Amino acid sequence: MVAAGTVLGMGTILAYGDHRQQATEVDAPESTPGPPFPVFTRQEVARHHSEADRVWVTYGSDVFDVTDFLELHPGGKSKILLAAGGALEPFWALYAMHKQEHVLELLQGYKVGELSPEEPPQPTPGDPYAEDPPRHPALKINTLKPFNAEPPSELLTENYLTPSQLFFKRNHLPVPVVDPATYRLHVRDARGRTLSLSLRDLKRNFPKHKVTATVQCAGNRRAEMNAIQNTNRLGWGIGAISTACWGGARLRDVLVHAGYKPSDEGHVSFEGLDKEPNGTVYGASIPFKKAMDPEGDVLLAYEMNGEELPRDHGFPLRVVVPGIVGARNVKWLAQISVGPEESKSHWQQKDYKGFSPAVTWDTVDFSKAPAIQELPVQSAITEPCPNASITPGELTVKGYAWSGGGQSIVRVDVSLDGGKSWHVAKLAGEEQAPGRAWAWKLWQLEAIVPPGTKELNIVCKAVDSNYNQQPDKVGPIWNILGVLNNAWHQVSVSVGED
Ligand code: HEM
Numbered sequence: 001m002v003a004a005g006t007v008l009g010m011g012t013i014l015a016y017g018d019h020r021q022q023a024t025e026v027d028a029p030e031s032t033p034g035p036p037f038p039v040f041t042r043q044e045v046a047r048h049h050s051e052a053d054r055v056w057v058t059y060g061s062d063v064f065d066v067t068d069f070l071e072l073h074p075g076g077k078s079k080i081l082l083a084a085g086g087a088l089e090p091f092w093a094l095y096a097m098h099k100q101e102h103v104l105e106l107l108q109g110y111k112v113g114e115l116s117p118e119e120p121p122q123p124t125p126g127d128p129y130a131e132d133p134p135r136h137p138a139l140k141i142n143t144l145k146p147f148n149a150e151p152p153s154e155l156l157t158e159n160y161l162t163p164s165q166l167f168f169k170r171n172h173l174p175v176p177v178v179d180p181a182t183y184r185l186h187v188r189d190a191r192g193r194t195l196s197l198s199l200r201d202l203k204r205n206f207p208k209h210k211v212t213a214t215v216q217c218a219g220n221r222r223a224e225m226n227a228i229q230n231t232n233r234l235g236w237g238i239g240a241i242s243t244a245c246w247g248g249a250r251l252r253d254v255l256v257h258a259g260y261k262p263s264d265e266g267h268v269s270f271e272g273l274d275k276e277p278n279g280t281v282y283g284a285s286i287p288f289k290k291a292m293d294p295e296g297d298v299l300l301a302y303e304m305n306g307e308e309l310p311r312d313h314g315f316p317l318r319v320v321v322p323g324i325v326g327a328r329n330v331k332w333l334a335q336i337s338v339g340p341e342e343s344k345s346h347w348q349q350k351d352y353k354g355f356s357p358a359v360t361w362d363t364v365d366f367s368k369a370p371a372i373q374e375l376p377v378q379s380a381i382t383e384p385c386p387n388a389s390i391t392p393g394e395l396t397v398k399g400y401a402w403s404g405g406g407q408s409i410v411r412v413d414v415s416l417d418g419g420k421s422w423h424v425a426k427l428a429g430e431e432q433a434p435g436r437a438w439a440w441k442l443w444q445l446e447a448i449v450p451p452g453t454k455e456l457n458i459v460c461k462a463v464d465s466n467y468n469q470q471p472d473k474v475g476p477i478w479n480i481l482g483v484l485n486n487a488w489h490q491v492s493v494s495v496g497e498d
Pocket residue numbers: 010011012013057066069073074075076079080081082083088091092095097098102103106107
């Protein structure tokens with residue numbers, strides 16, 4: 001049934017075939033409609049995520065079986081396998097050369113069905129996570145309930161903005177189901193009254209601002225800390241960090257509307273609609289000064305990468321606090337209040353704080369450590385992958401670098417010999433104003449691996465505009481919560497024969 005295709009160099013692709021019918025015959029009679037395509041749910045598609053189960057992908061509302069194209073793919077089999085069982089869109093946002101007519105025609109030849117219309121989420125008694133949204137199978141899951149997952153690290157630096165479906169997900173609780181028509185944001189105003197703002201109010205009454213900002217979880221790279229001594233907390237790799245262009249109202253404008261003055265002091269507390277079974281909601285706070293700073297760029301965001309905020313990222317409204325740890329970027333925002341004290345929530349008081357390696361669960365005193373706000377300078381290697389096997393000759397090393405508090409990245413040093421000698425990487429990314437460099441820089445180093453080399457120990461370290469640098473070892477910054485790991489990132493690869 002499947003006519004094998006032939007690839008004649010880049011761009012020249014012949015006859016890959018049609019899985020259902022030979023519909024591309026040159027002299028085909030007046031097109032007679034074929035039998036209707038079968039309909040599949042996203043869950044059924046997701047079961048086809050390996051060659052053994054056949055590799056299915058979706059594009060729009062169509063389902064394709066691309067198993068027979070794997071070996072023919074100009075981008076390689078491994079790349080298609082990243083999308084196996086899920087949507088092509090986030091990958092094709094990274095590799096835009098697919099948005100050409102001949103590629104789409106080629107894909108049509110592999111169509112095997114259509115997606116059934118999205119079922120509205122069904123509450124299941126006893127499972128508070130039953131109404132969580134569908135996710136892309138390419139994500140590497142840390143925990144399913146609550147959903148915590150990161151993209152494959154080599155994809156992180158394929159595009160400056162992370163496609164929303166691949167953006168890391170860090171949920172503390174089930175994703176709430178919110179009706180945008182009845183949604184209200186409650187803001188305690190300066191006179192103690194509660195303002196109730198609809199989404200329409202926020203969109204119509206406050207100017208829309210766009211900010212490109214990186215969000216990083218404090219636990220990014222915890223796996224390296226867990227390898228030293230297990231913290232028994234989410235073992236994030238290097239992918240608990242992503243970048244998006246956010247759009248929404250400025251928090252400052254809403255606070256001014258609510259009667260606050262820049263000279264006021266204290267903290268702005270946020271509460272989400274995500275709840276524990278006992279009714280406790282997620283909450284966090286940021287300093288009032290940051291919220292009111294005209295250059296602080298804090299948003300009440302309703303857009304992510306030019307589209308409506310996805311459910312996993314806080315639909316219909318979330319806080320985006322550029323330069324500040326992800327945990328304060330409260331999603332599914334329900335309430336804002338201003339007061340002399342920080343949020344009383346567990347996540348502000350008893351989590352997301354840094355401690356000495358000497359502190360244990362028996363000796364920890366959470367009241368002694370400040371809540372994490374701005375994060376330290378960070379960088380990581382996304383390519384090559386750890387334990388990859390490479391050949392002598394040209395080597396491209398890629399990665400990301402970012403610093404908290406709006407500090408820009410001024411340099412990334414890369415070593416191929418474990419830190420004995422260094423090279424300076426080339427930086428790329430949006431130029432953002434000093435002190436407002438909210439988004440990461442992607443970096444790249446082209447190197448030559450001499451013949452006879454057996455292995456490389458690749459290391460990277462970044463320098464920010466305050467000349468803050470990363471510490472060389474994880475051990476001395478290990479802590480019971482496994483947060484703030486910004487040690488030099490290291491990747492070892494073996495070098496085979498050419
Ligand atoms: C399953 C459906 C897919 C089809 C039908 C497809 C098809 C193609 C075609 C026809 C090209 C050559 C484009 C040109 O003429 O310039 C191409 C290139 C490429 N594809 Fe795909 N692709 C698919 C999935 C993917 C996925 C999921 C990824 C990434 C995760 C990917 C990554 C690439 C890359 C990196 C290239 C460029 C290769 C090079 O220039 O050396 N493709 N693909």
